[in-house]
Amino acid sequence: MERFVNWSGSVRFDAAQLRQPSSEDGVAALVRETAERGGKLRPVGSGHSSTPLAETPDTLVSLDAMSGLEAADAGAGTATVLPGTGLSDLGSALAGHDLAMENLGDVDYQTIAGAIGTGTHGTGRNLGNLSSTLVGGRLVTGTGRVVEFGEGDAIDGNGDVLRAAQLALGSLGILTALRLRVRSAFHLHRQNWMTHIDWVLDHFSELSRACRHVDFYWYPRSDLAQVRILTPPGEEPDVVPPGTLKKDESGPSYQIIPNFRDLKFDEMEYMVPLEEGLDVFRAVRERVKARHRHRVGWRVLVRTIAQDSAMLTNAPQPTMTIALLQNASLEYEEYFRDVEPIFLAGGGRPHWGKKHYRSAADLREMYPEWDDFLRLRQECDPAGVFLNDYLAELLGLRSGA
Numbered sequence: 001m002e003r004f005v006n007w008s009g010s011v012r013f014d015a016a017q018l019r020q021p022s023s024e025d026g027v028a029a030l031v032r033e034t035a036e037r038g039g040k041l042r043p044v045g046s047g048h049s050s051t052p053l054a055e056t057p058d059t060l061v062s063l064d065a066m067s068g069l070e071a072a073d074a075g076a077g078t079a080t081v082l083p084g085t086g087l088s089d090l091g092s093a094l095a096g097h098d099l100a101m102e103n104l105g106d107v108d109y110q111t112i113a114g115a116i117g118t119g120t121h122g123t124g125r126n127l128g129n130l131s132s133t134l135v136g137g138r139l140v141t142g143t144g145r146v147v148e149f150g151e152g153d154a155i156d157g158n159g160d161v162l163r164a165a166q167l168a169l170g171s172l173g174i175l176t177a178l179r180l181r182v183r184s185a186f187h188l189h190r191q192n193w194m195t196h197i198d199w200v201l202d203h204f205s206e207l208s209r210a211c212r213h214v215d216f217y218w219y220p221r222s223d224l225a226q227v228r229i230l231t232p233p234g235e236e237p238d239v240v241p242p243g244t245l246k247k248d249e250s251g252p253s254y255q256i257i258p259n260f261r262d263l264k265f266d267e268m269e270y271m272v273p274l275e276e277g278l279d280v281f282r283a284v285r286e287r288v289k290a291r292h293r294h295r296v297g298w299r300v301l302v303r304t305i306a307q308d309s310a311m312l313t314n315a316p317q318p319t320m321t322i323a324l325l326q327n328a329s330l331e332y333e334e335y336f337r338d339v340e341p342i343f344l345a346g347g348g349r350p351h352w353g354k355k356h357y358r359s360a361a362d363l364r365e366m367y368p369e370w371d372d373f374l375r376l377r378q379e380c381d382p383a384g385v386f387l388n389d390y391l392a393e394l395l396g397l398r399s400g401a
Ligand SMILES: Cc1cc2nc3c(=O)[nH]c(=O)nc-3n(C[C@H](O)[C@H](O)[C@H](O)COP(=O)(O)OP(=O)(O)OC[C@H]3O[C@@H](n4cnc5c(N)ncnc54)[C@H](O)[C@@H]3O)c2cc1C
Pocket: 007, 008, 042, 043, 044, 045, 046, 047, 048, 049, 050, 053, 054, 063, 083, 084, 104, 105, 106, 107, 109, 110, 111, 112, 113, 114, 115, 116, 117, 118, 119, 120, 121, 122, 168, 169, 170, 171, 173, 174, 175, 176, 261, 351, 353, 354
C-alpha cells in the first residue's frame, strides 16, 4: 500500500502500488500490463492539485524518474522536456541554453506534466497559461501505444490531439515528452507594494496594460492589497502605488517570478472574462465583507491571462483569474460554496486543479468542445484505464467506461 497526501493535506488515499518507470518503454509496458489485467492507473506530478485527480485504489504512476531536458532548439524556440521535470529545475536547465519559459505560476514546485495537466497559469495580460506553450510531444495511450503529436496531428484522423493534450487532467494518457514553446532568457525586476485596495482597483487596468506581469492580493480583514509588478528592468510603470515597498529585486525570470510558499492553504479559483473581471472581484469583495471576513484566514488573488485554444481551456478569451485562499487548517467549503455562484454569474470557469463544485452537466454547458474531448479521450483510452471515480463523475462517464 502507498499512502498519498496532496500538498494541502485535503486529498488522501491509499494506492495498491506506486510505480516509477524510468523510460517511455517502461511507461508503455506498465500501461499494457494494467490494461490486460483490467486495472487502473493514475499519473501524478508533485501532488499540488487539491482535487482528487490522482486518486486510485490501484496504481499511482510517478514520472519523477523521467526528468530533464531532452532537446533544446533556440532557433525554433522550442525545448523538449521529460514529464517529471520540476519547474524550478526546468528554469535552470533552460538557462543553460540561454532560454526561458515565457511565464510561470506563483510557485515552481510542480512538475511540467502536472502543471500542464490542469492549465496552470501565472499573470500577464499577453501571456497564456503553461498549457498554451505545449506545441507537441509524446503520449502513452490506454492501450500502451506511443502517440507523437503536434500541430495538426490527429489520432486515427479524428480530433486534435495537441489541443486535447494541452489540458487533459491525465485522462488522455501519460505524457512522456513535452515540446514547449520557449523564448530567449530574460531578466525581470519585481516590486511588491502594500497599498489600499481602492487604489489598486482604480489603477489595475492601467498597470496590467503597461507591465508584463501584474497581480494583486487583497487581504479581507485589513482591506490592504499587495500589488506585484514585474517588468523587464528599465520598463517600470510611471505610476507608483502609494504605500510601502515590501520587495524590490531583479534577476533571471525563472528566479524572480516564483514565490516561496510554506503556509499550506486550500483554494478555489475561477477564470472570468477580463472585461467583467473587476466587477466580479467587487461582487466577491462585497460578499466576503458581508459574510466571511471574520473567518477568512487569508487572501484573494487576482491575475490576468491571455486566451488560448486548448479544448478544455478555462481562458477562451482574455481572462481575469480570481482565487480564494483559505488556510489549510481552517474550514473552506462553506466559504467557497457561497462565493462560487458569483463567479458563475460572471461567466467563470473553474481551475481544474483547485476546489470547485461543478457537475459534468454544468461543465458540458461551459465547454463547447466537451463532447469532442470526450470522444478523443475514449479513442485514446477505450478501456478507461486512466479513469478514477472522481474523473468519471467529473466527465460524466461511468468509471469502467
Ligand atoms: C502552493 C501552490 C501554488 C500554486 N500556484 C498556482 C498558480 O500560480 N497558478 C495555477 O494555475 N495553479 C497553481 N497551483 C495549482 C497547481 O499548479 C496545479 O494543481 C498543478 O496541476 C499541480 O502540478 P503537479 O505537478 O503537482 O501535478 P499533480 O497535481 O500531481 O497532477 C495534476 C494533473 O496532471 C496529471 N499528470 C501528472 N503527470 C502527468 C503525465 N506525465 N501525463 C499526463 N498527465 C499527468 C495528473 O494526473 C493530474 O490530473 C498551485 C498549487 C499550490 C499547492
